[in-house]
Amino acid sequence: PSMQEHQAEQFAFRSEHFAEWQRVRASWVKDYEKRKGEVPWATPEGGVTYRKMHIKTRQDYHGKVMPQLKQMDAAFRNRYRARVDLAAALGRISPSFTLRHAITALAGTGIAEHQRFEDAFAQTYMDDYQKWVIDLVDTMSFQRADPATYGKSEWDISHMPEFVLQRSGPEPALQQALVDVGWLLIWGLVCFAGAYMRFLRYDVR
Secondary structure: OOHHHHHHHHHHHHHHHHHHHHHHHHHHHHHHHHHHOOOHHHOHHHHHHHHHHHHHHHHHHHHHHHHHHHHHHHHHHHHHHHHHHHHHHHHOOOHHHHHHHHHHHHOOOOHHHHHHHHHHHHHHHHHHHHHHHHHHHHHHHHHHHOHHHHOOOOOOOOOOOOOOOOOOOHHHHHHHHHHHHHHHHHHHHHHHHHHHHHHHOOOOO
């Protein structure tokens, strides 16, 4: 499937479980109104209780959704990379592609480095970033619900995790470049052999 189809599949899966989470929260609010005679956010105590319920049900929601979403992402990336690797292998039929492939690998901008970036961003940084966002939003929600207990609500991004890509050493790039150089040598030998055989068959008469 294409990227658009993959995202649509994830969105449909997420929406189905999100609707279930909304129903659970709406049911809790109705039950609270029957017991207390008011909406939970009418008082600081009720607001804090609502936020605790929200966090608990969100954890249940994420526990159901996130593992499946990660599996879908991993399956899509594996299929995508298999197609990229196949295209790169077929592209070595062209000497110009082989030369460009070697140069980009040595420059640290090749396919392998791009895949390392995707892994570092999607699998490591996004997990840390999403956790930071959730923790920040939860803190601010408690502060808005009960400022006297939790303090004034402030948007503080000083602890936002930074994305740092650890560059790989030169060894993988050199190994990749050597493969491409080997292909270029093979192409040179083939062209030279072809030209030599053509020269031997040439009749000066």
